[in-house]
Amino acid sequence: MPRPSCSLAVLLALAGCSRSGEPQAPRPPPSPGVAAPTPDVWAPSTGVPLPPETPYARQWLVLLHASSTPGEGAEDLRALARTGLPSAPVRLSTTAFRDLRPCLEVVVAQAFATRAEAVTYQARLREAGVAADVKYAGPLEEGREAREATCLAAVEARTALAESLSRRDAPRFVESHEGRTFMLLGESQESRVLEPLDARRSVWMAPAPEDPTGLFKVGERVDLYGVEGLVKADCAVKGFAWLNRGRPAVDYFLREPSPDAPGCGQAWTFAELDCRVRPGPPLFALPSGTPAPVFFQRDAAPDAERADQEARALRRSERYLALRLEGAQWAERRGEPLREEVDTFGFSQGERRVLFSVARLRVGEGHSECGIDFDQQATRGVVSAPGAAERVVSRADLAGEDVLGVLDLEDDGQVEWLLRETWPATTLRLVREDGREVAGAVVETCDSGC
Numbered sequence: 001m002p003r004p005s006c007s008l009a010v011l012l013a014l015a016g017c018s019r020s021g022e023p024q025a026p027r028p029p030p031s032p033g034v035a036a037p038t039p040d041v042w043a044p045s046t047g048v049p050l051p052p053e054t055p056y057a058r059q060w061l062v063l064l065h066a067s068s069t070p071g072e073g074a075e076d077l078r079a080l081a082r083t084g085l086p087s088a089p090v091r092l093s094t095t096a097f098r099d100l101r102p103c104l105e106v107v108v109a110q111a112f113a114t115r116a117e118a119v120t121y122q123a124r125l126r127e128a129g130v131a132a133d134v135k136y137a138g139p140l141e142e143g144r145e146a147r148e149a150t151c152l153a154a155v156e157a158r159t160a161l162a163e164s165l166s167r168r169d170a171p172r173f174v175e176s177h178e179g180r181t182f183m184l185l186g187e188s189q190e191s192r193v194l195e196p197l198d199a200r201r202s203v204w205m206a207p208a209p210e211d212p213t214g215l216f217k218v219g220e221r222v223d224l225y226g227v228e229g230l231v232k233a234d235c236a237v238k239g240f241a242w243l244n245r246g247r248p249a250v251d252y253f254l255r256e257p258s259p260d261a262p263g264c265g266q267a268w269t270f271a272e273l274d275c276r277v278r279p280g281p282p283l284f285a286l287p288s289g290t291p292a293p294v295f296f297q298r299d300a301a302p303d304a305e306r307a308d309q310e311a312r313a314l315r316r317s318e319r320y321l322a323l324r325l326e327g328a329q330w331a332e333r334r335g336e337p338l339r340e341e342v343d344t345f346g347f348s349q350g351e352r353r354v355l356f357s358v359a360r361l362r363v364g365e366g367h368s369e370c371g372i373d374f375d376q377q378a379t380r381g382v383v384s385a386p387g388a389a390e391r392v393v394s395r396a397d398l399a400g401e402d403v404l405g406v407l408d409l410e411d412d413g414q415v416e417w418l419l420r421e422t423w424p425a426t427t428l429r430l431v432r433e434d435g436r437e438v439a440g441a442v443v444e445t446c447d448s449g450c
Contacts, residue, residue: 056108057137060117060118061118061134062118062122063249063448064109064132065106077107080109080130088110088111097139098138100138101447115136133250133448153397154425157427166213171439173283173284174284177243178198181235183270184270184441186212197243201259203245204245204261204262205244221234223287224283224284225285225292225293226281228295231283232275232277238272240271243268246266284430295407296406297347298345298346298347302346310357310382311359314342314359314380317394327363330374331363338361342358352386354382354384354406355381357381361375380393381400383433393433402420409430417431425442428440
């Protein structure tokens with residue numbers, strides 16, 4: 001799959017660099033809270049240069065801005081300069097730090113050794129009219145290469161999403177906001193002035209006179225499906241809109257006066273539907289008249305003998321063995337045990353069945369979103385049907401804990417998984433057995449702490 005043009009910018013952000021073409025700001029002088037980053041920071045025992053983020057490890061960061069798009073936050077920096085307060089602004093990649101959500105670039109106003117100092121500085125900024133957030137960076141992330149690979153995979157998945165949404169007959173995820181129902185159409189290619197849709201200013205909207213993608217017209221109808229089947233039939237398109245529902249840092253909601261623009265993410269194009277749905281459960285739409293998918297129902301746990309058989313097969317898989325070795329190394333370094341949990345669950349439709357076995361390996365407390373300590377999983381899926389050989393699905397990007405449902409979208413004997421992922425952003429995906437994405441929806445998250 002070709003990478004989007006923004007992947008270079010993402011790579012630069014991951015490396016802690018500024019955007020290509022952006023002039024390099026002079027390095028700030030050292031501040032009381034942290035040593036200034038310099039190119040001549042060396043590991044004394046090896047003589048090898050340390051990562052540029054090293055001075056900020058285990059520091060309390062006062063953040064002005066966080067985004068998955070490098071180079072943003074210029075207005076925040078200008079506002080900081082106008083306060084006249086001492087500062088040492090710098091752009092950092094959160095991927096480098098264990099206790100921050102990865103895949104973001106943050107604009108740091110100042111860093112401190114203690115939380116009390118950071119909160120005091122935050123209060124001084126607030127008195128000067130500048131909103132800021134305080135986050136603990138934690139130590140540098142030992143598994144940074146794996147995190148960077150995850151970030152780049154997210155960029156590629158976003159490209160696949162844009163490609164899938166270019167077809168009118170593609171499944172499209174549906175969302176409910178303030179009692180109104182919206183169907184995702186695609187990325188917005190234009191900059192729009194948005195107004196808050198809700199009192200919290202968590203969703204922003206601007207009406208569109210027509211479908212910017214050219215795929216739908218007012219009055220055309222779609223059917224809505226959930227994880228178990230049809231939810232609403234013949235919902236009519238009644239209008240179009242641009243929506244931004246990115247999730248900013250908590251401090252965004254505490255700003256006075258209230259923000260006049262979204263605090264995270266970008267606008268996406270939606271069609272508004274005339275039927276009302278309950279918020280929460282994932283829904284997707286297909287044009288009315290499209291043959292209904294075949295839905296599998298969640299089963300009770302398989303019998304003990306079959307569950308044991310599947311668990312043994314999972315433990316022989318290449319991914320499990322690699323993770324088991326990595327986890328053992330983590331456990332040895334930390335002086336803590338490697339804990340393992342294995343779960344087997346399934347879905348069925350008539351005599352067709354899909355079984356998932358999931359092994360979760362942890363050292364320390366573990367954290368599924370931010371990579372604190374060691375927390376990894378291996379999943380093995382088995383698809384069976386009468387008269388056909390069993391098909392085994394075992395890929396690094398398939399996490400059993402993300403599986404919400406199973407269906408046969410085109411009734412062609414191949415199954416699709418309905419997934420909800422929370423790392424590094426909240427994402428709904430409809431994925432084929434071979435990993436190809438059929439439909440997706442992403443909600444950007446800019447809160448860098450976990």
